[in-house]
Amino acid sequence: MLWGVSGPLFLVDYVTAVAGALAVALSIRSLTGWRTRGAPLTTVELAYLRDRALLACQVGLAALRRAGAVHVGELSTLSVDAPPPARSTPLVRALHAALRQPQTWAALLADPGVARALRRLVGGLVRDGWLLTPAQRRRIALGTLPLFGVAVVGLTRLLESAVEGREAGGPASVVGLLLACVATLLTGWWLCEVPETGAAARRLLRRLRREHAELAPEHRPAWSEHGTDELLTAMALFGPRPLLAVEPAFAQLVGVDPERTRPAASAKRP
Known part of the structure; x- marks a missing residue:
């Protein structure tokens, strides 16, 4: 599977997979804690x-x-x-x-x-x-796993190419894949920092800061x-x-x- 496509095509497939995994992680983050109940906040x-x-x-x-x-x-x-x-x-x-x-x-x-x-x-x-409850925070953290999975696939192709001498594409494809893998890992690491507030709380704070912008220091x-x-x-x-x-x-x-x-x-x- 890793060797059935050329370097440029693999890079395109890799970036597409990263976009999908990132969409999953961001969707879980933005939807967790979306609804609230109770009286207005003091x-x-x-x-x-x-x-x-x-x-x-x-x-x-x-x-x-x-x-x-x-x-x-x-x-x-x-x-x-x-x-x-x-x-x-x-x-x-x-x-x-x-x-x-x-x-x-x-x-x-x-x-x-x-x-x-x-x-x-x-x-x-x-x-x-x-x-957010502990279970909700775990759900957000687990939502980043697809990103790390995609990064592992890209790194595996690079490592096997280096160790076994297989062709992973031209220098541009190799460098592009390496940079993409690093960016994927850094993005996954950043998204592992799970907020304590739910999506509704973050949305409310943004809205209120806009409405009361004249009170900003x-x-x-x-x-x-x-x-x-x-x-x-x-x-x-x-x-x-x-x-x-x-x-x-x-x-x-x-x-x-x-x-x-x-x-x-x-x-x-x-």
């Missing part, structure tokens, strides 16, 4: 989908701060002296409960009540289809003209940088690094 849940537990806690604490419930004390401790906002999410209420005794940011993240609230948040996102929105809801939405969709623009000292206290969150263009300026 900003805290959106933040978890975007950047997991740290950003979810930062958004939750920013909600308490904007409501006037959180205050900074000595030795960079945080505490509350007012009730949480009405209809707060379970994670926000857990953060509020943990801060009834002054705590540092690191201690707050390690608080058992906060950890329980995060586990319940994750469980709800998995149940409603926004986060690179556009430098005037936060004096926007309310708390817009600030929390911007943090959930674009990361914690908007909090730096509003309250830089508090933002750094809750783990927002101004250097790591700086736009790429600004970071390159002297």
Whole structure:
């Protein structure tokens, strides 16, 4: 089978097989977690989908701060002296409960009540289809196997040609097949990095980022003209940088690094 065709024709067949295997892998990835259920997501849940537990806690604490419930004390401790906002999410209420005794940011993240609230948040996102189950993630990983199978066929032809002196085509065909095999392996390796979020979650985040593009940090929105809801939405969709623009000292206290969150263009300026 490997030797019944010429080098150029084998290369064409190989590229066709790679395209088919890639289509299979991408289809499985894009269809897994396509449907969801449950109520619309809160900003805290959106933040978890975007950047997991740290950003979810930062958004939750920013909600308490904007409501006037959180205050900074000595030795960079945080505490509350007012009730949480009405209809707060379970994670926000857990953060509020943990801060009834002054705590540092690191201690707050390690608080058992906060950890329980995060586990319940994750469980709800998995149940409603926004986060992938282990079985779904395995399905996506297994979808890359056809790519590796095609690469093995191409490498086998090259290796047998080198070892047994069989003709694999002209130099151009050999080099083209070698490059195609390397590209196939690299693509398969890259696709083995399975996302935690489902297709619906990724689609939702892309849509919301387009709808709220004016809140992106690179556009430098005037936060004096926007309310708390817009600030929390911007943090959930674009990361914690908007909090730096509003309250830089508090933002750094809750783990927002101004250097790591700086736009790429600004970071390159002297």
